Amino acid sequence: MHAAAPTPSHCFPADYAQGRARFLAAAAAAGAQLSHHELPGHRGRQGEVLALEAALLPARPEADGRAPLLIVSRGVHGVEGLCGSGCQQHLLLDHELLALARSRGVDLLFLHAVNPYGFSHLRRGNEDNIDLNRNCIDFTAGAPAANPGYAELHGWLVPPTWPPDDAVQQQLNQAQQRLGVAAYRRAVTAGQNSHPDGLFYSGQAPSWSNRTVRERLRTHGAQRRHMAWVDLHTGLGPRGHGEKIHAGRTTQADLLRGRRLWGADVVAAWEGQSASEQVRGPVVGCVYDECPQAEVAAIALEFGTVPYDQFLDALRADQWLHQHPEAPAALAEAIRQGMRDAFYVDADDWRGMVAAQARVAVLQACLGLGS
Ligand SMILES: [Zn+2]
Numbered sequence: 001m002h003a004a005a006p007t008p009s010h011c012f013p014a015d016y017a018q019g020r021a022r023f024l025a026a027a028a029a030a031g032a033q034l035s036h037h038e039l040p041g042h043r044g045r046q047g048e049v050l051a052l053e054a055a056l057l058p059a060r061p062e063a064d065g066r067a068p069l070l071i072v073s074r075g076v077h078g079v080e081g082l083c084g085s086g087c088q089q090h091l092l093l094d095h096e097l098l099a100l101a102r103s104r105g106v107d108l109l110f111l112h113a114v115n116p117y118g119f120s121h122l123r124r125g126n127e128d129n130i131d132l133n134r135n136c137i138d139f140t141a142g143a144p145a146a147n148p149g150y151a152e153l154h155g156w157l158v159p160p161t162w163p164p165d166d167a168v169q170q171q172l173n174q175a176q177q178r179l180g181v182a183a184y185r186r187a188v189t190a191g192q193n194s195h196p197d198g199l200f201y202s203g204q205a206p207s208w209s210n211r212t213v214r215e216r217l218r219t220h221g222a223q224r225r226h227m228a229w230v231d232l233h234t235g236l237g238p239r240g241h242g243e244k245i246h247a248g249r250t251t252q253a254d255l256l257r258g259r260r261l262w263g264a265d266v267v268a269a270w271e272g273q274s275a276s277e278q279v280r281g282p283v284v285g286c287v288y289d290e291c292p293q294a295e296v297a298a299i300a301l302e303f304g305t306v307p308y309d310q311f312l313d314a315l316r317a318d319q320w321l322h323q324h325p326e327a328p329a330a331l332a333e334a335i336r337q338g339m340r341d342a343f344y345v346d347a348d349d350w351r352g353m354v355a356a357q358a359r360v361a362v363l364q365a366c367l368g369l370g371s
Contacts, residue, residue: 008355009348011093012086016113016120017048019085023112026092027055032110035219037212042127044120051116052209054216055092057108059101065223068369070101072362073111074232076132076209076283078118078125082344083303084232085119086351087358088112097362104370109220114209114283122339123318125201132209134191134202137281144202144280146194149179149187154195157188162320162331186277188312197323199315202281213283217290224291228261228365229284229298232358234343235311237275237304240350242357243267245274247284247298257297261368262361266299276302297368301361303354305345314342 013019027034032055039050059067072091074084088110091097101108113119117127125131137144156172159165164172176184193202206214221227229247237243244266248254258266267273284298305311317335321327327335345351 008086008090008351011089011355012351013082013089015046016044016050016081016116017046019081019089019119020051020053020113020116022089023053023055023085023092023110026089027053027110030055030057030092030098032057035216039116039127039208042117044116045122046120048120050113050120052114052212053112054220055110055112056220057098057101057110059105059107063107065220066225067105067107068226068228069107069109069221069224070362070365070369071109071111071227071229072232072358073114073229073283075113075115075119076231077233077235077343078115078120079122079339079343080124080232080234081113081115081119082340083234083354085112087232087355090355091359091362094359097359097366100363101366101370104366106366106370109216111213111216114213122336123322124315124339124343126207126209128203128207129196129201129322130203130207131191131200132207133279133282134200135207135210135281136283136285137202139205144191144193147187147190147192149183150190150192150198150200151194153187154198157199157316158197158319158323162317162324162327162335164316182272185308189279190277191280197319199319210283210286214286214290217287221287221291221294224294226369227287227291227294227296228369229287229296230358230361230365231282231284231298231300233300233302234305234354236302236308239304239306239345240353241304242354242361243275243302243304244361245269245276245300245302247282247300248296249285249288250278254296257295258299261297262299262364275304276300297365299361301358303357306342311342314338
């Protein structure tokens with residue numbers, strides 16, 4: 001008999017530093033091959049080192065890099081790592097699940113803190129205010145497509161004062177009524193490259209995280225024929241519900257591959273079924289550039305937290321704070337707490353729901369990928 005299974009409540013960290021320390025300990029105990037990738041030029045909120053860590057758990061000791069590979073990543077959106085780190089910890093301590101992956105011949109690759117700066121500083125963007133899930137585009141093909149809808153809204157989304165005055169809020173409400181909810185949300189969240197100080201900013205060049213993930217993919221994925229990827233997120237959808245959002249290319253063939261692994265409830269944002277908008281340049285998309293030989297099934301597993309308006313207001317406030325470091329300490333602290341609450345529900349029932357759904361997604365992938 002193994003020791004008692006870990007309960008979700010004990011797996012979720014209070015902050016980045018604790019999540020990282022626990023991840024490194026659990027990965028080492030599970031026999032993982034670890035690699036560290038330190039973010040140069042930046043430190044965390046407590047002055048700590050910031051790093052993306054990769055932990056490979058090969059199914060066989062004589063692994064040759066050709067077995068099916070399941071990637072579990074988290075923290076693409078910094079602050080969302082509070083949830084993802086807990087889920088990964090829960091998985092790494094789950095001896096039965098790891099044994100099942102081995103028995104099916106599936107190698108596991110855990111990516112911890114794809115955006116370590118955002119995790120530590122409780123921001124969604126990275127050290128350059130870039131949304132990593134809008135940054136993995138082909139910058140050599142010219143400037144990314146413009147998003148004029150965002151440009152029109154920017155001054156109201158990130159107003160000069162916080163909380164915003166009534167006139168700003170009124171303008172935003174009117175814009176939402178004029179555009180309709182779907183078009184409004186698309187304009188706000190689909191990604192933009194015109195406002196480096198704005199929300200959902202794609203950046204002007206590949207970020208450090210983008211380059212580091214690509215390097216890990218070339219190292220671990222260059223010879224794989226079959227791969228699957230579960231990228232953990234939070235913020236959108238009903239509280240505690242894990243929406244399986246297709247994260248592969250926008251083709252029916254890729255969508256079907258995802259549904260074969262994870263079921264008919266894999267939704268496609270481009271079909272209007274998802275709580276999320278279709279985005280350009282998600283991190284998962286790097287796999288098609290770096291491992292073109294592989295058949296890949298990929299989902300973002302998005303766990304709901306708070307209502308949409310609260311989610312968006314937390315991001316607006318955080319963006320305002322980023323530009324106003326002189327803000328009173330009490331307001332700054334309230335804004336940071338607002339970010340935490342929008343992306344991580346501090347309740348045992350929520351932790352139990354998200355850990356269980358992450359486990360199911362990994363289980364399904366191991367069964368579908370393995371032999
Ligand atoms: Zn996210």
